[in-house]
Amino acid sequence: MIYLDNSATTQPHPEVVSSYIKVNEQFYGNPSSIHRFGEKASSLFVKAKKQCSDLSGIADCNVIFTSGGTESNNLAIKGSVHALAAKGKHLITTVIEHPSVLEVFKELEKKGFDVTYLPVNEAGVISLDGLKQALRKDTIFVSIMYVNNEIGSVQPIKEAGEIIKAQSGARFHSDAVQGFGKLPTDFDCLDLITLSAHKFHGLKGSGLLAFKKGLSITPEMIGGGQQEGFRSGTLNTAGVVALAKAMRLASESREDAFNRLSVYNQLLRRFFEGQNEVTVISSHNAAPHILSIAVPGLTGEVIVHALDQREVYITTSSACSSKLNKKSHVLSACGLNDQDIRGAVRISLGAMQSEKDIKEFIRTWQEVIPPLLKGVK
Ligand SMILES: Cc1ncc(COP(=O)(O)O)c(C=O)c1O
Structure with a gap:
């Protein structure tokens, strides 16, 4: 997992x-x-x-x-x-x-x-x-x-x-x-x-x-x-x-967590910035443990469930709103369009995270998400 x-x-x-x-x-x-x-x-x-x-x-x-x-x-x-x-x-x-x-x-x-x-x-x-x-x-x-x-x-x-x-x-x-x-x-x-x-x-x-x-x-x-x-x-x-x-x-462990999570954030950010179908939502100045991205061609729920099949757990914009199916007030306030809001997911890291998790996540994403997009086109 x-x-x-x-x-x-x-x-x-x-x-x-x-x-x-x-x-x-x-x-x-x-x-x-x-x-x-x-x-x-x-x-x-x-x-x-x-x-x-x-x-x-x-x-x-x-x-x-x-x-x-x-x-x-x-x-x-x-x-x-x-x-x-x-x-x-x-x-x-x-x-x-x-x-x-x-x-x-x-x-x-x-x-x-x-x-x-x-x-x-x-x-x-x-x-x-x-x-x-x-x-x-x-x-x-x-x-x-x-x-x-x-x-x-x-x-x-x-x-x-x-x-x-x-x-x-x-x-x-x-x-x-x-x-x-x-x-x-x-x-x-x-x-x-x-x-x-x-x-x-x-x-x-x-x-x-x-x-x-x-x-x-x-x-x-x-x-x-x-x-x-x-x-x-x-x-x-x-x-x-x-x-x-x-x-x-x-x-x-705060300073150590901050430094390690900043490195993992960079790994994820660089990966997503290289994916044409992905919009990176979180700014460069955001806290290192939270990275929000969107795949405008898909919905956040589809992404979450597809990764879930491989025991990889992320969420749509926030855990509280994800079951209520409400449009995120935060993403709306940041001026995102409806397609990005619908396709948004949040990846959030903990102090116990390892670099292996991040590399494994990226590998799973590459295997799972591009085929879903082909299905949509
Ligand atoms: C920013 C923020 N404030 C408050 C809460 C609520 O905290 P709790 O789950 O302990 O009630 C959360 C939980 O997601 C949160 O993210």
Whole structure:
């Protein structure tokens, strides 16, 4: 099998899995219980939380553990906007966000908030001038994703943060789900950052929202008051220990992963640029682990299923939209024509990828895809 769908999810690292199992087997006490067995679980939780805070990219931050990127994005946006609503009603985001951000903003519009959706250029990047013009006196919240999940475009978070801080008092959030473990996430300018474990060889159902200490956030999940009241529910000690382990491993291997994946990206890019029937969609400045291409004569689904027969796994533009059969809002925003959008597929690499996988993928593509095109002509 060749697995090149790492932006949908990654293979959990064996050390992460064994941490999870060990904590569940040996330290399953409830960290809120006052007996020694509970206290042991609590001390593991506190230690893991400190590691996650230190590695999140936001200095001197607090962390809320969640069920993943979707919940963290919902909490960051709704929790901030509701806490800040008395100060203004204007919000800013981009047209290419993940649905777990875009749908939240759409819901807030229905509740009377005014949202500016920043457009992107053909490389999938916002304009900083556009951001400057969009900021208003009543802007309370800005959310700009770091790395786009469909085309890998990287937004200028540092520069955007400088503009936001210079021009307004708005809170600045980034969905860095696709960036962590591949690109640096240490941004002083960010107030909140969303991470999801299963995108960097951690476990599904586990993520976090890190934020500058002292920010007011209205909780979404209320109940027993765990996690300082920000998110009630029995603490998931094993999940948090496993998340800390995944973050540590991903941080330690980040530079090496970036360098290796850049080489593999170049191999793939050079191959596709030499194929007449292929359009390379991702720009040269995109993150190295995501390469989006299109074969205008075919549909993305046909390509995915043909490779699937050979146990080679890629996806149409994004895993979330591929089963819904929806036209990609990201590719549309980049100005691609309908034929390219229909024929688009995403190849996404993980930190554990080898050069052998890439060479094998190219060989399989050459055997499988050109005959399909002959059938179409
Ligand atoms: C950019 C981005 N944000 C958020 C999410 C949602 O993360 P999760 O699957 O952990 O809910 C994803 C998942 O694909 C993503 O790619």
